[in-house]
Amino acid sequence: MKNNGNLSVMLKGLIKENPVFVLILGTCPTLATTTNVEGAFGMGIAALVVLVCSNILISLLRKVIPDSVRIPCYIVIIAAFVTIVQMLVQAFFPSLYDMLGVYLPLITVNCIILGRAELFASKNPITKSALDGLGMGAGFTLALCAMAVIREVFGNASFAGIAIPFLEPYKIAILVKAPGGMLVYGMLIALVYVITRGKAPKKTSFSCEGCPSAGNCHTGACLEKGGEQ
DSSP states (O other): OHHHHHHHHHHTTTTTTOTTTTSOOOHHHHHHSOSSHHHHHHHHHHHHHHHHHHHHHHHHTTTTSOGGGHHHHHHHHHHHHHHHHHHHHHHHOHHHHHHHGGGTGGGGGOHHHHHHHHHTGGGSOHHHHHHHHHHHHHHHHHHHHHHHHHHHHHHHSEETTEEOGGGGGGOOGGGGSHHHHHHHHHHHHHHHHHHHGGGSOSSOBOOSTTOTTGGGOOOOHHHHTTTBO
């Protein structure tokens, strides 16, 4: 049962809670780095490494970091791993480093990574936090690559920089531009919604437990409705 629980933590980021197509996070790098497969894959792997490493360290330090300064601490931890990844990419993959440009260091402020730190890693043990980072990172990479394949193949008549001559007369150039990116993004969001809508819970239960405003809340709306909205 424990293994099944760990497996579900990892797999939920692929489709059911995909950070790009379901949670709609990380939109900026998603649109900017998916004009070619190589850049999309590189960005996805870089974010995955940062996600896993930051989740592990934040989970390890979750009982040590004071609640009042947790967000600045999370950002410092994430920035440290981003710097390490950036230096490694620059040293061993200079062409990828040039391709990603400013979007590589901007992983520091990627809301996917900070969101998983705040919502999951800070409340769960190391193993689950690592698997959550792995699943969300894999889901992010999968989403980027899916968009990049469509945009590069049909917009630039190539795949990972390799030309596809028979598609050259039929390429749709707008797909590698910003409007085309938004179009492909919207279509894939709709497709994932169709796939997952039957699996989503019909109602969500909320609780006042852990809410920083619980002590000052005078509406009593949650209690009146039995904790369900």
